[in-house]
Amino acid sequence: MPNIILFDDPALRTQLLPLTYTRPVALIRCGIHTIAEKWEGYLQTSVSFLTEDYLSEKFPVRHTSGNLYINGALCPDQDLVKSIQELAPDTKLVNASGETLAVRAEKWHPGADALSESVRYNQPCTLIRQxxxxxxxxxxxxxxxxxxxxxxxxxxxxxxxxxxxxxxxxxxxxxxxxxxxxxxxxxxxxxxxxxxxxxxxxxxxxxxxxxxxxxxxxxxxxxxxxxxxxxxxxxGGEVSNCVISGNSNKGHDGYLGNAVLGEWCNLGANTNNSNLKNDHTVVKLYSYASGSFSETGLIFCGLIMGDYSKAGISTMFNTGTVVGVGVNVFGAGFQAKHVPSFTWGGKAEGYEEYRLEKALGVARDTVERKQVAFTASDENIMRYIFENTKEQRKA
Structure with a gap:
């Protein structure tokens, strides 16, 4: 069995923010397992991650001879696994759109693709793009x-x-x-x-x-x-077509629909999100790729929330709301449709920057209450995100 490395496609990683601020793409949960766990189950081997430098301390890549690089946004199935396993050395597998699905090479990384040989995969496959x-x-x-x-x-x-x-x-x-x-x-x-x-x-x-x-x-x-x-x-409460990634709580009544919550999140009692506009028009969602609101093509779309974020009791999130990492949001009325990482407050009360040391203290307490260590790597990731999202908080 070759050494399996799940790589972040840079364009897809940006489109999958804020969830990928704190994890490689392949650690997104969709279905019962994360994408990485799916590949480990199909291939019966462990994997490592080729991701952003600031994440690599916690999620290191493991290179050996005979490496097989697989797109971390790609969900496996039997036909796809067979095609990837049959790849010849120094060859990549691409889909009909030319996106790289897998590469067999001694050393490779996205954006520096010098391979001359490619194989077209013409079967449908599931790629988590948005x-x-x-x-x-x-x-x-x-x-x-x-x-x-x-x-x-x-x-x-x-x-x-x-x-x-x-x-x-x-x-x-x-x-x-x-x-x-x-x-x-x-x-x-x-x-x-x-x-x-x-x-x-x-x-x-x-x-x-x-x-x-x-x-x-x-x-x-x-x-x-x-x-x-x-x-x-x-x-608790009513939950419909949602993914709650892990280590997160929505313990009380309130509606959550067509939504994704990261890890270490908490929704206070009677927190609700809208997932359908009154006029039934297409929902727009904040895009980290464009820095603006973009049409999703969806009629139903609720809340996207990054890791370590919390909502106070009776918080209301409008249709198509994006909340970043390390946010503490509360107060009357619907919240802003994009709440940047490390924001404190509410739309009615006003938003301000969440003091980093306070945010780190709350994150550490949240994690350690479940008898999990909040490591130096976790803190370094949070510090990096804080510094690299300052412009969003000024907007």
Whole structure:
């Protein structure tokens, strides 16, 4: 097996901000697993990341002989894996648009492509190009991950007599999970309950749905299709077509729809987002690539929130809102549709720069409360983002 390196395509990485401020592209979660975990599952080997310099201390690249570079925004499937594995040395695999999907070479990096040989991949494939692709592709990726993860395995038994299942053959429960007095409906897509996860009384789930290990669905949670809750989260209220990456909380009532939350986020009680404009026109979303608002082509699009950001109780987010990294937002009325990284305040009260040391202290406390170390690498990443988003906060 060649050495697998998942690389950040520079254009796609920018389009996937603010989520990629704090992680390589391949660590985006879409479906049950992150893209990196999908490749590790298909190839049965570990991977490393070719990413931005400021991220490389935490996510180092590992070069050996016989390297195979794979686009970190690319979700694997059986045909794609076969084509990549068959690549000859010093050859790249490209799609019909000419985008690089994979490269087999001793040493290569995006933007310095001197390879003369290329192979065209003409089959459809899933490439996460925009932040909204994460929730648009989530249902299909849950289905694909579910099939791979559960193949030739037997679900743990459901022992609670007050839980009702529809289409139980598409429900898989990992060992240690606890489910009480819930409704699990897998008629339109699979339901996956991770190891040691908890589904509390009165929760209603429609698949496709994935609940990560050690995560909790609060009492009376209403989960609509195409939703992923990553590991170590607590989620309540109504959630529809969302990806909550991991280690984030939406523990109370309130609506979240067509949205993506990064890690270490918290939405206060009764936080809501709009995902549909009153006039049903196409939603515009802030683009880090253009520095302005761009049409998504979507009628339904809610909240995109970067890591370490928090919203106070009863916060309202308008249709197509982007919140950066390390934000503390609160107050009356709808918030601005782009809240830059390291911003403190609300639209009614006014926004100001979130003092870096205060933001770092809150981030450190948030992480360590879950018995996870907030490392020097994590702090350095936060400091870099703070310095490199100053112009956004001045706009």
């Amino acid at each position: 932040v909204w692709d994460i929730f648009l592709q989530n249902g299909n990726q849950i289905r694909a991950d579910f099939e791979r993860i559960t193949k030739n395995r037997k679900s743990a038994a459901l022992t609670d007599p007050f839980t009702h299942c529809y289409h139980p053959g598409q429900i898989f429960i990992e060992e240690g999970a606890v489910i009480k007095a819930a409704i699990l409906n897998a008629e339109n897509g699979p339901v996956y309950i991770g190891r040691n996860a908890v589904v509390q009384e009165g929760s209603m789930i429609q698949g496709p749905f994935s609940l990560g290990e050690y995560s909790i669905l609060a009492q009376g949670a209403k989960i609509r299709p195409n939703t992923t809750v990553g590991p170590h989260c607590k989620v």
